[in-house]
Amino acid sequence: MTPELKGFIFFSAxxxxxxxxxxxxxxxxxxxxxxxxxxxIQNRPGPNRVGPWGIxxxxxxGIKNFIKEETLPAGANRGLFLLAPALSFIPAVSLMxxxxxxxxxxxxxxxTLPLIGQLTWDGPMPMVVADLSIGFLFVLAxxxxxxxxxxxxxxxxxxxxxxxxxxxxxxxxxxxxxxMGLSLIPVLLLTGNVALSEVVTRQQEGLWFVGPxxxxxxxxxxxxxxxxxxxxxxxxxxxxxxxAGYHAEYSAMKFSLFMIGEFxxxxxxxxxxxxLYFGGWDIPFTTWDTQGGVLQTVLTFLAFFxxxxxxxxxxxxxxxxxPRFRYDQLMSLGWKVLLPIALAYIMVTAGTxxxxxxxxxxxxPVMQSLVLLGLNVVxxxxxxxxxxxxxxxxxxGARTPVQLRVEA
Amino acid sequence: MAIGVKVMERPEQGVSYxxxxxxxxxxxxxxxxxxxVTMEYPEVRSDDEWxxxxxxxxxxxxxxxxxxRSKCVACGLCPQICPANCIKLVPGEDERGNRYPLIYEIxxxxxxxxGYCQEVCPEEAIHVGVHYENAEYSRDRFVYDHERLAAxxxxxxxxxxxxxxxxx
Numbered sequence: 001m002t003p004e005l006k007g008f009i010f011f012s013a014x015x016x017x018x019x020x021x022x023x024x025x026x027x028x029x030x031x032x033x034x035x036x037x038x039x040x041i042q043n044r045p046g047p048n049r050v051g052p053w054g055i056x057x058x059x060x061x062g063i064k065n066f067i068k069e070e071t072l073p074a075g076a077n078r079g080l081f082l083l084a085p086a087l088s089f090i091p092a093v094s095l096m097x098x099x100x101x102x103x104x105x106x107x108x109x110x111x112t113l114p115l116i117g118q119l120t121w122d123g124p125m126p127m128v129v130a131d132l133s134i135g136f137l138f139v140l141a142x143x144x145x146x147x148x149x150x151x152x153x154x155x156x157x158x159x160x161x162x163x164x165x166x167x168x169x170x171x172x173x174x175x176x177x178x179x180m181g182l183s184l185i186p187v188l189l190l191t192g193n194v195a196l197s198e199v200v201t202r203q204q205e206g207l208w209f210v211g212p213x214x215x216x217x218x219x220x221x222x223x224x225x226x227x228x229x230x231x232x233x234x235x236x237x238x239x240x241x242x243x244a245g246y247h248a249e250y251s252a253m254k255f256s257l258f259m260i261g262e263f264x265x266x267x268x269x270x271x272x273x274x275x276l277y278f279g280g281w282d283i284p285f286t287t288w289d290t291q292g293g294v295l296q297t298v299l300t301f302l303a304f305f306x307x308x309x310x311x312x313x314x315x316x317x318x319x320x321x322x323p324r325f326r327y328d329q330l331m332s333l334g335w336k337v338l339l340p341i342a343l344a345y346i347m348v349t350a351g352t353x354x355x356x357x358x359x360x361x362x363x364x365p366v367m368q369s370l371v372l373l374g375l376n377v378v379x380x381x382x383x384x385x386x387x388x389x390x391x392x393x394x395x396x397g398a399r400t401p402v403q404l405r406v407e408a
Numbered sequence: 409m410a411i412g413v414k415v416m417e418r419p420e421q422g423v424s425y426x427x428x429x430x431x432x433x434x435x436x437x438x439x440x441x442x443x444x445v446t447m448e449y450p451e452v453r454s455d456d457e458w459x460x461x462x463x464x465x466x467x468x469x470x471x472x473x474x475x476x477r478s479k480c481v482a483c484g485l486c487p488q489i490c491p492a493n494c495i496k497l498v499p500g501e502d503e504r505g506n507r508y509p510l511i512y513e514i515x516x517x518x519x520x521x522x523g524y525c526q527e528v529c530p531e532e533a534i535h536v537g538v539h540y541e542n543a544e545y546s547r548d549r550f551v552y553d554h555e556r557l558a559a560x561x562x563x564x565x566x567x568x569x570x571x572x573x574x575x576x
Contacts, residue, residue: 037440039444040439040440040444041436041439041440042439043439043442043443043444043445043446044444044445044446045444045446045448048448317433317436317437317440318433320436321429321432321433321435321436322429322432384426387425387426
């Protein structure tokens, strides 16, 4: 084994440890944050009994979940019942492996360690566990694996509520997977690459993709919410109809794994939105985030963290604002609205990029982005004009009473 | 469509889910920044805006006279009027002919806290109390005997005052 390969394995292992430990601890704290946000939105203080400001609440919950009884329903398929929580937890966490967290850090080491021997690293160290060249294809592939955990949990529980929850979850996640995948194609068209580090670089050169690819961003956010199985799309665990849906029969740490999986999914979706549409670790309007150095890595990580945290907050904010969709509305939104729009938008974006290439072959990435931004302002206006039933401009600020037409 | 299902026409032109969503988001965000209204119970039990009503009917208290003796004369009116039949009274008589309760027990689990016992008592002895923290480790602790009733120290209920029906 060459020293370079040893260095690669050594630093990969360190990155894995750091990232996944941070994600798991962060997920625990997110459960507290969710309850705090819920409390604040309802003019309550939220949990504040355990430790200062309730900061130890996740630890108390964890201890409780470890010492609770693990139940196994009669007639449950034991193997699958035990496997399902892991299947829904592992894909959600492993998605963080491909998200670039900060600007690459130049590292030069030539160490000789006991047991390992000589290891070297020379050059920029990508601040990502695995800088996969298949980038968000990996994200799409792994995030669809999450549906197995949910569907198997529902099926193996031997309970009608769980089964219905699992069925709903699989239908919902597969439907929105389609719109999500299609909404990422414009990103691919504009970047010319699926590697997430390339996507970030491209956004540094041009504009953040939220502007030039607004509609794709809109579809991605909606289908991302549906992928996390959270309100307003938490059909799989609609408690008024299905008790707790697919995890109704789970107790103790196995239930907790579903919970951790859900929150890890939130982190991943927030990280993906930040990376794909908000420039990743890019700090806008400055150039010193491309100059290298430790400080740059730290600051770009902070920039990424702020963006990700904002989207995590939005996910929670929406959860405590919107009611649940009806199931047929959910399906018709996915198949009849998002899918056609995503398909049409691919055509429009591809046509525009081709058009720019034909007419302005010398156009810089900023120029190209600005043209697309102009197009998206128009398209976004049209989309919201249609969604808002023809009132985007005229109705703003006016309070028109709803006229109910009662049939005789 | 199945027979007899009435399909309401929806006011599609007048409603907008996009706007309703944004309005809701703005509203919840406003609440996020507003001050909290929770009264944090074990530390704070009452404040200027909220205190327990003086006409609250909670667990009972037996009043005593200056010598510390129970005011109860064992007339038997309270077990008579009690709709839940939760008062057990065995009357006794001392050497000077004064009646007093040999046994006076109230089962607080059976009690419906109507306050009739207090209203009917001619000696103003038994009262319902302004009190609500009654947790115990076993069920039999909820049968309050005479000694325990007399040892209670919480304020007693004013009951409903017809001249001040809203308790102001």
